[in-house]
Amino acid sequence: xxxxxxxxxxxxxxxxxxxxxxxxxxxxxxxxxxxxxxxxxxxxxxxxxxxxxxxxxxxxxxxxxxxxxxxxxxxxxxxxxxxxxxxxxxxxxxxxxxxxxxxxxxxxxxxxxxxxxxxxxxxxxxxxxxxxxxxxxxxxxxxxxxxxxxxxxxxxxxxxxxxxxxxxxxxxxxxxxxxxxxxxxxxxxxxxxxxxxxxxxxxxxxxxxxxxxxxxxxxxxxxxxxxxxxxxxxxxxxxxxxxxxxxxxxxxxxxxxxxxxxxxxxxxxxxxxxxxxxxxxxxxxxxxxxxxxxxxxxxxxxxxxxxxxxxxxxxxxxxxxxxxxxxxxxxxxxxxxxxxxxxxxxxxxxxxxxxxxxxxxxxxxxxxxxxxxxxxxxxxxxxxxxxxxxxxxxxxxxxx
Numbered sequence: 001x002x003x004x005x006x007x008x009x010x011x012x013x014x015x016x017x018x019x020x021x022x023x024x025x026x027x028x029x030x031x032x033x034x035x036x037x038x039x040x041x042x043x044x045x046x047x048x049x050x051x052x053x054x055x056x057x058x059x060x061x062x063x064x065x066x067x068x069x070x071x072x073x074x075x076x077x078x079x080x081x082x083x084x085x086x087x088x089x090x091x092x093x094x095x096x097x098x099x100x101x102x103x104x105x106x107x108x109x110x111x112x113x114x115x116x117x118x119x120x121x122x123x124x125x126x127x128x129x130x131x132x133x134x135x136x137x138x139x140x141x142x143x144x145x146x147x148x149x150x151x152x153x154x155x156x157x158x159x160x161x162x163x164x165x166x167x168x169x170x171x172x173x174x175x176x177x178x179x180x181x182x183x184x185x186x187x188x189x190x191x192x193x194x195x196x197x198x199x200x201x202x203x204x205x206x207x208x209x210x211x212x213x214x215x216x217x218x219x220x221x222x223x224x225x226x227x228x229x230x231x232x233x234x235x236x237x238x239x240x241x242x243x244x245x246x247x248x249x250x251x252x253x254x255x256x257x258x259x260x261x262x263x264x265x266x267x268x269x270x271x272x273x274x275x276x277x278x279x280x281x282x283x284x285x286x287x288x289x290x291x292x293x294x295x296x297x298x299x300x301x302x303x304x305x306x307x308x309x310x311x312x313x314x315x316x317x318x319x320x321x322x323x324x325x326x327x328x329x330x331x332x333x334x335x336x337x338x339x340x341x342x343x344x345x346x347x348x349x350x351x352x353x354x355x356x357x358x359x360x361x362x363x364x365x366x367x368x369x370x371x372x373x374x375x376x377x378x379x380x381x382x383x384x385x386x387x388x389x390x391x392x393x394x395x396x397x398x399x400x
Contacts, residue, residue, distance in 0.1 A: 007136045011129060012358040019343050025350035032387045035354040037178070037329065037376045041249040041303055044296040050286035051253075057281030064278045065269060066097035073288040074242075074257050081210075082225035088233040089224075093262040096269055097279045097287070099254040101208045101243040105172070106134040108239070108258070111271040112170050112202055115139025119169040124155050126179055126360035126369040128206065131172040140169065144363035153182035153331070157191060165199040176209040176220055179359055179374040180331050181324025183213075189226030196237040202264060205240045208256070211247040211297050212304055213326040220326050224260060235260040239268075246328070247297055248290045255279060255287040304328050307377045307384045314388035318395040330375040331356070335398060338371050348397075349390040 010018075016035060025031065065071075071091035078089050089095070098104035105128070113119050113135070121135035125144035135142045143164055145155035155173070171192065175184035189205075196203050205223035213220055227238045243256035258265065272278075279287075308323060311330065315321050321332035334341045338355040345351050356372030375391075377384050 002137065004137045004139060008133055012354060015358050016354060019339055020346055023343060023347045025346055029350040031350045032379060032383050033352045034375045034379065034387055035352045038251055038378060039246055039249040040378045040380065041300055043250045044248060047248065047250055047286045047290055050289050051282050054282035054285040057285065060281055062278040062281050062284065064273045066279060067284045070097055070284045070288040071095045073291040074259065077291045078224065078259060082222045084224060084228050085233055088228060089259065094235065094265065095257055095259045096265055096272065097284060098256050098258055099277055099279060100245060101206060101241040101256045102130055103277065104241055104256060104258050105130050105204065105206060107271065107275060108204055108268065109134035109138040109170055111268050113138035113140050114169065118167060120164060120167040121170045122168050123172040124174055124177065125363050126356065128174060128178050144361055146364055146368040147177065147180060147182065148368050153177060153180035154184060154188065165195060168199060168201045170202050170204060172204050172206060174206040176213065176326030178209065178327065179329045181327035181329055183220045183325050186221045186226050186229065189221065189223050190230055193227055193230060193232060193238065202237050202239065207240050208243040209246055209327045210242065212301060212328055214305060237261055239264055244287060244290050249300060253283060253286065255283055304377065307381050310381065310385050311377060311388040314385065314392055318392040328377050330377065331372055333371055334373055338373060342373060345391065345394050349394050351387055351390050
């Protein structure tokens with residue numbers, strides 16, 4: 001067995017299931033889950049129709065590199081969405097389709113990291129646990145960058161010692177952040193690109209929440225956008241990860257892409273050829289259509305804005321909560337232990353939320369997720385409102 005398997009920690013939802021064991025919630029209330037970030041808005045019909053229309057593609061093996069029309073659709077979308085210089089994203093060299101960001105974020109570390117050099121893989125804390133698992137199984141040591149309210153829920157890159165940067169081979173960033181919704185500004189992306197050049201590491205920017213934001217006039221910037229603004233139109237050391245799961249409410253499609261540094265992607269394509277993870281042809285055809293349509297994405301953002309406004313109006317004053325600029329999570333502070341709060345909330349209100357401490361690690365003296373909850377506002381509007389009222393009622397009962 002791979003000895004690194006023993007280093008993996010239980011997944012947050014495994015911990016959550018253990019937390020709820022032996023608890024019997026009230027039967028008079030329907031269960032509501034705000035724990036899992038699984039989009040529940042309807043998948044656009046044209047995606048399903050395209051899947052059906054291209055089922056004849058099952059008779060062919062898909063290529064790892066993907067169909068030219070899919071890569072061109074992605075290149076066009078990237079160029080338009082992030083105002084990249086025309087022609088700077090070459091569909092042949094700069095793009096690879098992947099089976100969602102989760103598998104790609106994991107596989108990327110296995111390709112990039114040289115485990116012989118006592119490497120570090122840096123990542124935000126709290127974090128998407130795939131980053132940690134990918135680092136450990138690649139033979140690297142995770143280095144956690146705490147994100148707290150004091151630093152705007154963004155990593156403090158200036159506080160990282162030079163000894164860490166010298167060992168760093170890969171840096172994961174997530175913007176908009178999971179679970180905080182914080183958005184990394186252009187100047188921070190550019191600082192990272194300069195650090196990557198100075199210390200010889202690769203930046204993996206998880207941007208799977210980039211199309212869920214509050215202000216239509218201010219979409220979150222991306223790593224490639226920051227690179228181009230610096231004149232780095234080769235996107236050297238920069239790789240971004242995008243998905244249709246959140247953008248198009250299609251988590252079951254398992255469709256995304258990686259884009260950026262052509263030399264890195266050339267090696268990643270080699271790795272993926274052996275990995276055997278080509279996207280089915282009918283999924284590629286449907287994905288190409290999805291990347292070329294923005295109407296359903298704007299409607300999706302509007303639906304989340306409505307839910308955020310309604311839930312925030314109910315929770316403010318009952319919990320210490322702020323509206324994030326992007327994503328679909330709320331990240332409120334709660335009194336006392338977050339896991340105990342979540343357990344009692346389930347026991348008394350039949351409502352499942354995720355303790356913040358399950359999404360982070362003790363690092364630099366504290367666990368930055370402790371005392372928080374992650375609320376995924378993915379359920380229908382009426383369920384989100386009902387859930388918010390239950391949380392408020394429970395919180396007020398604690399204060400009494």
